[in-house]
Amino acid sequence: xxxxxxxxxxxxxxxxxxxxxxxxxxxxxxxxxxxxxxxxxxxxxxxxxxxxxxxxxxxxxxxxxxxxxxxxxxxxxxxxxxxxxxxxxxxxxxxxxxxxxxxxxxxxxxxxxxxxxxxxxxxxxxxxxxxxxxxxxxxxxxxxxxxxxxxxxxxxxxxxxxxxxxxxxxxxxxxxxxxxxxxxxxxxxxxxxxxxxxxxxxxxxxxx
Numbered sequence: 001x002x003x004x005x006x007x008x009x010x011x012x013x014x015x016x017x018x019x020x021x022x023x024x025x026x027x028x029x030x031x032x033x034x035x036x037x038x039x040x041x042x043x044x045x046x047x048x049x050x051x052x053x054x055x056x057x058x059x060x061x062x063x064x065x066x067x068x069x070x071x072x073x074x075x076x077x078x079x080x081x082x083x084x085x086x087x088x089x090x091x092x093x094x095x096x097x098x099x100x101x102x103x104x105x106x107x108x109x110x111x112x113x114x115x116x117x118x119x120x121x122x123x124x125x126x127x128x129x130x131x132x133x134x135x136x137x138x139x140x141x142x143x144x145x146x147x148x149x150x151x152x153x154x155x156x157x158x159x160x161x162x163x164x165x166x167x168x169x170x171x172x173x174x175x176x177x178x179x180x181x182x183x184x185x186x187x188x189x190x191x192x193x194x195x196x197x198x199x200x201x202x203x204x205x206x207x208x
Contacts (some may be wrong), residue, residue: 013051015041017065020058025108029059029116059116059121065132066109073100077138081145087154087202094168094194102190103174111177136161143205152205164180165198 019041023032034055038045052058069107076096083089100106103178139161146152154160171193185193 009051012047014039014155015060016043017062018046018053021062021109024059024062024112029055029112029119058119059120063109063120063123063127064130065112066106067127068129070134073097074134074138076144077135080142082144083151086206087198088200091156091198093166094198095164095191096191097165098172098194099187100166101169102185107176132165136165141162151157151202154205163204164197164201168194 010026014036018036023036027036032055034048035045037055037058038048038067048058052061073096076093080089080093086107113120113124113127136158140157142154143154143164144157144162147154147157152160172190175185
């Protein structure tokens with residue numbers, strides 16, 4: 001059972017991270033102060049520094065927390081190994097993939113991280129390994145398994161995984177990097193892109 005003090009500390013840490021994320025996204029990293037973060041989180045500045053040594057540490061924690069969400073999607077990818085309906089299940093996976101990645105909060109955070117990559121090269125590289133590359137590795141392992149089952153025909157599982165990822169994501173991601181959050185494609189548009197991406201992928205890789 002979690003001790004009351006541990007529970008309060010966890011809630012304060014969560015409030016600080018949420019406040020910092022909101023401020024970083026709206027004001028940028030350089031334009032956000034620890035005083036503002038403390039005020040927005042309704043905690044003392046001392047509490048902020050107790051939880052996070054400095055602003056750099058807090059930024060890194062936010063990015064690491066965002067990358068940890070990939071684990072749920074990896075589980076969905078792994079479930080595809082046992083499919084009895086490759087086209088249908090791959091389409092379902094693609095739709096979930098595109099709606100998971102192309103959503104306002106995640107895109108804002110991605111833009112922020114790209115903008116600060118020179119300032120935080122290790123944080124950016126760590127996120128890349130934990131999120132995009134982990135997803136590619138999971139797709140590659142799944143596609144290799146499906147190839148062994150005779151459902152896909154491929155020589156390079158990693159390349160096939162990258163083809164799949166960018167057939168699904170390239171169009172909406174490219175647009176999303178340059179437009180405001182209100183200009184993100186509608187769910188119907190995203191589904192169409194996912195469906196067409198799967199169609200092209202299977203035209204190249206399905207073992208017919």
